[in-house]
Amino acid sequence: MADVVVVGAGVVGLTSAVRLAEAGARVAVLTADEPARTVSRVAAAVWYPTRTSPDPRVLDWARRTFDELAAQAGNGVPGVVMRPTRMLLRAPVDGAPWWSAAVPDFRTAEPPPGYAGQWRFTVPTVEMGPYLDWLVARLDQLGVEVRRHRVDTLTEAADVAPVVVNATGLAAGTLADDPAVHPVRGRIVLVANPGLVTSVRDEGNPAGITYIHPRSRDVVLGGTFEPGEAETEPDEAVGRAILARCVALVPELAGAAVLGQLAGLRPARHGGARVTVDAAATGGGFRLVHNYGHGGAGVTLAWGCADEVAALADPAARVSLRA
Numbered sequence: 001m002a003d004v005v006v007v008g009a010g011v012v013g014l015t016s017a018v019r020l021a022e023a024g025a026r027v028a029v030l031t032a033d034e035p036a037r038t039v040s041r042v043a044a045a046v047w048y049p050t051r052t053s054p055d056p057r058v059l060d061w062a063r064r065t066f067d068e069l070a071a072q073a074g075n076g077v078p079g080v081v082m083r084p085t086r087m088l089l090r091a092p093v094d095g096a097p098w099w100s101a102a103v104p105d106f107r108t109a110e111p112p113p114g115y116a117g118q119w120r121f122t123v124p125t126v127e128m129g130p131y132l133d134w135l136v137a138r139l140d141q142l143g144v145e146v147r148r149h150r151v152d153t154l155t156e157a158a159d160v161a162p163v164v165v166n167a168t169g170l171a172a173g174t175l176a177d178d179p180a181v182h183p184v185r186g187r188i189v190l191v192a193n194p195g196l197v198t199s200v201r202d203e204g205n206p207a208g209i210t211y212i213h214p215r216s217r218d219v220v221l222g223g224t225f226e227p228g229e230a231e232t233e234p235d236e237a238v239g240r241a242i243l244a245r246c247v248a249l250v251p252e253l254a255g256a257a258v259l260g261q262l263a264g265l266r267p268a269r270h271g272g273a274r275v276t277v278d279a280a281a282t283g284g285g286f287r288l289v290h291n292y293g294h295g296g297a298g299v300t301l302a303w304g305c306a307d308e309v310a311a312l313a314d315p316a317a318r319v320s321l322r323a
């Protein structure tokens with residue numbers, strides 16, 4: 001018998017399991033899909049709190065995750081680097097954004113022609129293939145097995161342990177009966193890296209959200225942000241449009257070999273991520289801790305949410321129960 005069972009092995013479930021095991025709990029992880037086949041695997045995985053609210057809790061999660069990933073980059077954890085970023089603004093913005101409190105070198109800069117402003121900062125960027133493998137290996141070191149098993153209900157998971165952590169992403173809409181959960185499709189194009197080292201973002205491009213995130217061998221070109229869309233087959237026309245926007249922004253990308261197109265469904269939630277004890281479920285004889293609904297910021301918030309889950313999962317911890 002384990003102390004805690006984590007349902008879900010995307011970045012949110014795996015980081016929660018690591019923190020719980022580090023705190024001394026006997027942890028089991030159940031997942032319907034291999035980590036390599038989750039939404040987390042598709043993420044551009046740049047630290048940036050996309051479309052989250054300036055809630056102090058969100059800032060705390062983001063800050064903790066920034067610090068953890070920055071430390072991991074320094075320690076040579078596979079796939080994690082610190083990446084300089086240029087963020088181009090289409091309209092003037094007064095002051096620094098709320099999330100800059102988590103970013104030590106945030107500064108404003110002269111915008112290039114055609115833009116109203118520019119922010120420059122350095123943030124962690126993660127290649128999710130090697131990073132998910134590293135998280136699974138870290139769990140193995142801690143004696144935690146990641147087991148393939150799809151649960152039909154969260155109550156079923158309580159057969160494995162008296163504390164259940166629900167980290168099922170989009171599936172939480174059904175499993176936790178939460179109508180606020182909805183997909184936001186994201187499409188990206190991967191090209192060979194012609195030698196870029198700086199991320200560039202033009203989120204306000206009227207032709208579509210535009211970003212360029214170099215990795216060790218390839219570059220992630222984005223993208224789309226499409227609430228309610230759930231089809232993930234490649235779309236050649238959308239891919240060509242993404243490529244054209246990115247080449248217009250960073251001409252060095254012209255002629256880079258196209259390696260493929262990916263699509264994923266961000267597990268979004270009206271009202272933001274749900275990280276809480278489910279008081280309604282405690283009557284069922286087990287403690288249910290939710291950790292889902294991170295939308296386009298699951299990598300950005302993962303370690304901070306995992307810290308909170310580790311506290312909430314412990315019934316002895318002096319935390320208030322938030323519904």
Ligand SMILES: Cc1cc2nc3c(=O)[nH]c(=O)nc-3n(C[C@H](O)[C@H](O)[C@H](O)COP(=O)(O)OP(=O)(O)OC[C@H]3O[C@@H](n4cnc5c(N)ncnc54)[C@H](O)[C@@H]3O)c2cc1C
Nearest residue numbers: 008009010012032033040045046151169186264298299300
């Ligand atoms: C194109 C794109 C770009 C992105 N870029 C970024 C970025 O730059 N920065 C950032 O922070 N975020 C980014 N994201 C968002 C990020 O990918 C998500 O927020 C994050 O992956 C959510 O992680 P998760 O673990 O909650 O969900 P998932 O990765 O979807 O994992 C859910 C897990 O639950 C399991 N599960 C589901 N149902 C069951 C069941 N019934 N029984 C057992 N297991 C079950 C699944 O098998 C899986 O293991 C991006 C997303 C996309 C699509």
